[in-house]
Amino acid sequence: MSQLLIPLFLLSLALRASRSCERNNSTDRDIHILALFPCNSISIHNCDGIDRIPIMKLALEEINERCDLLPGYRLVVDYANSACSSIPPVYHLIQQTDPSQPTKLMILGTACSVASIIMGEIAERRLNITQISYTATSPLFGNMIRYPRFYRTVPEIxxxxxxxxxxxxxxxxxxxxxxxxxxxxxxxxxxxxxxxxxxxxxxxxxxxxxxxxxxxxxxxxxxxxxxxxxxxxxxxxxxxxxxxxxxxxxxxxxxxxxxxxxxxxxxxxxxxxxxxxxxxxxxxxxxxxLEHSLGSKVNSLLTTNLSRILVSNKACFWRYWKCV
Missing domain, CATH: 3.40.50.2300 (Response regulator)
Incomplete structure (x- = not known):
């Protein structure tokens, strides 16, 4: 299960368990988020990695139905294909700056460091948009001067x-x-x-x-x-x-x-x-x-903090190898 699926799935379970009231969404104002997922297909709707989107939608549904979270507001996500490359995310970001498009307050993704490097500089330094990635692990993101609004749910590589x-x-x-x-x-x-x-x-x-x-x-x-x-x-x-x-x-x-x-x-x-x-x-x-080569597989650090996430509903963001 990907780094994105674990926190969103657990968050949705925790929110479902703690729901205590109903909410009138008809008067809520929309907060738009741009989500970028890697996909080998031209259309993200035909993507092999499409499993991330239903989980994201489930979490958003749970959040938007809570009356004690963001009262008066509703989270709306517009998602696009990052292709794990630096060019498509920039294209999508430029599209979002069109006056006819709703203002995006946050970027979820990208998943790949190579795409997040240039995306982060444009989104943060020029547009003042916060970016949260679930798998970008490049050490470059530890530079808080260059990436002051970049966060991630994994430690650097x-x-x-x-x-x-x-x-x-x-x-x-x-x-x-x-x-x-x-x-x-x-x-x-x-x-x-x-x-x-x-x-x-x-x-x-x-x-x-x-x-x-x-x-x-x-x-x-x-x-x-x-x-x-x-x-x-x-x-x-x-x-x-x-x-x-x-x-x-x-x-x-x-x-x-x-x-x-x-x-x-x-x-x-x-x-x-x-x-x-x-x-x-x-x-x-x-x-x-490869018969005599060495390699390894590292489990997500989030799996060691499942009880903490379920209890506190707090996200764990990594900078400089530590949880802040």
């Missing part, structure tokens, strides 16, 4: 780096390589990983490289040259053709198998390797190459 460092220490590996993708999200995470390894744990990073479609062959050559055996790879949350093609090249160059350990980030889906369109590898080859 650097919180997940410690387990990987502890595995390296437990297995007494003294040398590792760190390679990461060339974008704001992964560069920031990669820099934090290197700092955590070298400065805090005295683990030597023998190779620090950025991989793209244009540099993947060079990265492969450097791994061979330095005889690297332990590789920590930092990728975007959504696997791209660049990652697929790069991993295929790793396999073709015999750099995966029992003599190597590739450590993949926690946010990758377990079946990311299946989409081999355009790659020179089969899905079986991609899967076999």
């Amino acid at each position: 650097t919180r997940y780096l410690d387990p990987y460092v502890k595995v390296v220490k437990m297995l007494k590996w003294k040398k590792v390589a760190v390679i990461y993708y060339d974008d704001d999200f992964t560069l920031n995470v990669g820099d934090n990983m290197i700092k955590c390894l070298e400065e805090k744990n005295n683990i030597r990073v023998t190779l620090k490289l950025i991989f793209t479609d244009g540099t993947s062959n060079f990265v492969i050559q450097q791994i061979k040259k330095f005889n690297v055996r332990i590789v920590i790879i930092i990728t975007p949350p959504s696997p791209t053709s660049i990652l697929i093609n790069f991993w295929c090249k790793v396999i073709k160059n015999n750099l995966a198998g029992p003599d190597f350990v590739w450590i993949f980030p926690v946010w990758l889906h377990s079946d990311w390797w299946k989409n081999v369109d355009g790659a020179d590898c089969t899905a079986k080859e991609m899967r076999d190459g």
Whole structure:
């Protein structure tokens, strides 16, 4: 269940249990919220991730029927497809600034950090709109000067780096390589990983490289040259053709198998390797190459606070790795 579904579902149950009066909605004034959900389809109404919208509507229904919450007002959500990209959310936001459109007081989403980065700067710094995301984990959002009105219901992704460092220490590996993708999200995470390894744990990073479609062959050559055996790879949350093609090249160059350990980030889906369109590898080859790699799955931190949410009806927003 997604980070969005858990809090909204529990909130709706708590509100249903505590309803003690009826409310006349005919005189209420509307408060409009823009909700942005990732979807692979052009139309959000045909989206694979459409399960988020019914849960959101259920929570809104419960809130709007309470007479002790926002008396005199009614929450209304207009939702659109963010496509987990930076361009569609900006387009939808510009559309909402049209005078014919109702004023939006808050943005719910986006789910992806890459979309939220530019969205946050426009929405907060230029339009003074508060933004709340349920899965954007980039460390960049910890900068309260750059994102003063950005909140999220998950901790930043650097919180997940410690387990990987502890595995390296437990297995007494003294040398590792760190390679990461060339974008704001992964560069920031990669820099934090290197700092955590070298400065805090005295683990030597023998190779620090950025991989793209244009540099993947060079990265492969450097791994061979330095005889690297332990590789920590930092990728975007959504696997791209660049990652697929790069991993295929790793396999073709015999750099995966029992003599190597590739450590993949926690946010990758377990079946990311299946989409081999355009790659020179089969899905079986991609899967076999992962046989000796490491990865993990982190449960939502909200699941450890279910009783708190049910009792207090308060949301838990994360900044700087702590609940405020």
